[in-house]
Amino acid sequence: MNNKPKVSILMAVYNTEFSLVKRAIDSVLNQSFQNFELHIIDDGSDNDPQNQLLDYVKKHEDKIFYLRHKNCGQSQSINRGILNSQGEYITILDADDEYQPDHLWSCLQEMEQTDLIASTTKTIVDSEEDYYVPDKHDTNQVIHVDECILFATLFGKRKVFINLKFHDFYAADADFYERAGQQYNVRKVDLRTYVYYRNIPGSVSATLKRENASSASLCQS
Numbered sequence: 389m390n391n392k393p394k395v396s397i398l399m400a401v402y403n404t405e406f407s408l409v410k411r412a413i414d415s416v417l418n419q420s421f422q423n424f425e426l427h428i429i430d431d432g433s434d435n436d437p438q439n440q441l442l443d444y445v446k447k448h449e450d451k452i453f454y455l456r457h458k459n460c461g462q463s464q465s466i467n468r469g470i471l472n473s474q475g476e477y478i479t480i481l482d483a484d485d486e487y488q489p490d491h492l493w494s495c496l497q498e499m500e501q502t503d504l505i506a507s508t509t510k511t512i513v514d515s516e517e518d519y520y521v522p523d524k525h526d527t528n529q530v531i532h533v534d535e536c537i538l539f540a541t542l543f544g545k546r547k548v549f550i551n552l553k554f555h556d557f558y559a560a561d562a563d564f565y566e567r568a569g570q571q572y573n574v575r576k577v578d579l580r581t582y583v584y585y586r587n588i589p590g591s592v593s594a595t596l597k598r599e600n601a602s603s604a605s606l607c608q609s
Contacts, residue, residue: 394423395492396475396546400465402431404483406440408588415486415583417448421493426452427469432459462539463554470549479543484588491581495543498579503572504544506537506565509584518586524559533586537562541582548572 397416401409416426428445436442445454455472457465466480479495481487488510498505511533513519520530539561548568554560568574 392474392476393425394475395421395425395477395479395496396469396473397424397426397479397481397492398429398466398469398473399426399481399483400429400431400462400469401433401441401483402459402462402465403433403435406436406444408484409441410444412481412483412486413444413448413452415488415491416481417451418489419487419492420490421496424451424492425473425475427473428452428454429465429469430454430456431461431465432457461556463556463560466539467553470553473546476546477543478546478549480540482540482584485540485585486583488581488583491579494579494581498575498577499543499545501573502544502575504542504548504565504568504574505577506561506574507541507543507577507579507582508534509538509541509582510580512583512585512587514587521586522558524562527558533584537565537576538582538584540584541579544568544572544574 399412413426413428416424428441430441433441442454445452453472455468457468470478477496477499479492495505495507511519519533521533521536523529523531542561542565551571552564552567554564557563565574
């Protein structure tokens with residue numbers, strides 16, 4: 389009997405506020421498609437002395453695996469999660485985002501004759517400029533988030549993630565997708581079942597935008 393899950397979900401966590409991580413976890417637990425496992429990879433967080441995350445994981449040990457290691461970044465954390473996963477398909481969830489209830493089911497419907505998809509998102513913003521992120525080709529320029537390949541919208545067959553792995557640099561998601569396209573069938577699809585919170589100041593792209601704006605201001609002064 390094969391007890392392996394259909395889908396493995398990987399979530400790297402580093403000093404994300406527990407209320408946001410809980411929201412992300414709950415969105416997985418509430419999926420309409422339930423044949424999944426969730427791997428939480430704690431990337432050396434030091435903001436949870438009460439062990440709220442671990443205590444919450446213990447309540448759902450039938451679905452959730454928890455792994456902790458010293459801080460090494462999102463890409464390496466996800467790579468480690470891949471090695472510990474068992475699913476036929478692998479996908480990712482950022483710790484400060486969430487899935488709509490039909491996200492996994494919707495992704496699975498797109499996988500016929502496809503090895504890897506990336507999807508558009510339901511993007512939550514405070515202002516119009518939040519829709520724009522630094523361009524991977526020139527981080528001083530910005531492009532609309534719908535034009536990007538986003539880390540956590542990647543959903544694909546296990547072999548793709550096992551064979552390629554993620555690298556440690558900005559736009560590692562786009563790099564992964566492009567490398568996958570050289571070996572596998574890949575597609576960008578319009579689902580909008582992944583809820584992407586662009587109004588969180590500590591995100592990588594938000595930080596990079598602030599740094600670029602600061603540098604531009606210094607150059608002009």
